[in-house]
Amino acid sequence: MSTAYTFVPSPEHEYPDHPECPERLNELIPKLDSFPAERIEASPAKHEDIARVHVPHLITGLERVCREGAPGIIDYAPTFVTRTSFEDALLAAGATLACSRAVIAGEFDNAFAIVRPPGHHAEPDKAMGFCLFNNIAVAARDALAQGLERVLVVDYDAHHGNGTQAAFLKDKRTAYLSTHQWGIYPGTGWLEDAPHARKRIVNVPLPAYAGDQSFARITEEIIQPTVEAFRPEMIFVSAGFDSHWNDPLTSLGLSSTGFFNISKRLVELAEEHCGGKIVFVLEGGYNPTNVANGAAAVFKALAGRIAPMGSRPGRGNGAGFDAGDPFPRREPELESRLEEVRRWHGF
Numbered sequence: 001m002s003t004a005y006t007f008v009p010s011p012e013h014e015y016p017d018h019p020e021c022p023e024r025l026n027e028l029i030p031k032l033d034s035f036p037a038e039r040i041e042a043s044p045a046k047h048e049d050i051a052r053v054h055v056p057h058l059i060t061g062l063e064r065v066c067r068e069g070a071p072g073i074i075d076y077a078p079t080f081v082t083r084t085s086f087e088d089a090l091l092a093a094g095a096t097l098a099c100s101r102a103v104i105a106g107e108f109d110n111a112f113a114i115v116r117p118p119g120h121h122a123e124p125d126k127a128m129g130f131c132l133f134n135n136i137a138v139a140a141r142d143a144l145a146q147g148l149e150r151v152l153v154v155d156y157d158a159h160h161g162n163g164t165q166a167a168f169l170k171d172k173r174t175a176y177l178s179t180h181q182w183g184i185y186p187g188t189g190w191l192e193d194a195p196h197a198r199k200r201i202v203n204v205p206l207p208a209y210a211g212d213q214s215f216a217r218i219t220e221e222i223i224q225p226t227v228e229a230f231r232p233e234m235i236f237v238s239a240g241f242d243s244h245w246n247d248p249l250t251s252l253g254l255s256s257t258g259f260f261n262i263s264k265r266l267v268e269l270a271e272e273h274c275g276g277k278i279v280f281v282l283e284g285g286y287n288p289t290n291v292a293n294g295a296a297a298v299f300k301a302l303a304g305r306i307a308p309m310g311s312r313p314g315r316g317n318g319a320g321f322d323a324g325d326p327f328p329r330r331e332p333e334l335e336s337r338l339e340e341v342r343r344w345h346g347f
């Protein structure tokens, strides 16, 4: 397997005491050279790339506020902008595009865009939730523009990706599946959000402390049937490491081994259904240790390979990956929620 990655740390996109800060990447940076992946360069996304998701006045408005009103707060999350944020956001989207284009062109098997600012809360007409442009939606739409017929975004960030859902709501070429803690920002992501799009807009709202065991069940009982029903030609993953159990902003229960397991299974599903085409994109994650371990788990998953014919394929049992950070509590009961989700979508 060959894996590409891009790295856009945006060191000048920062605001005093804000959790979405360059320091999130501090423990990851010294490890980057050790991953079995090749760094590729990225250029800023063009306006027409961004315009595949966002309305023109959002693009021009962000450019203006960064030039005339920065540094400043633009929503209650709070989302901030600095003098460089517009260029940083264009480069983050461009780096995500560089990954997906390299995979679609066959130059690499798969890729990981490690970028700031994150993207999945940014709606077509609104920057919000620490996000300016929706990097993953921009790359997904670009994949369609290049001739792919169906793309799926799986989002395991602790928050619901309202922006990606909004962008995909009426676009039958796209599917969106999100696991997220219920009751926290941004308040969307209930399983009935999109009754017209069953099996295509799939929300799995979770109780606090749902962790590795819960996600193992979700992977088999919700994610795999969604892939089989939608038959994507490429999978994108909003990889948010704030679903780790000791993230300072949220209360889910994944460990680094849990990140590896779900990532590995997504890579396997891409190999089974999409010719291996999968691109991970960094979203949240506000503890630098978790971000470094989570990224290591993703790179290890991307480097994996399905066992040859005749032997049993690996099912992501975490073989060889353990950051020594098991969830120290019991996970909540999940059966009734999974039953609701399965029944709603007919899985």
Ligand SMILES: [Zn+2]
Residues within 6 Å of the ligand: 157, 158, 159, 240, 242, 283, 284, 285
């Ligand atoms: Zn998040």
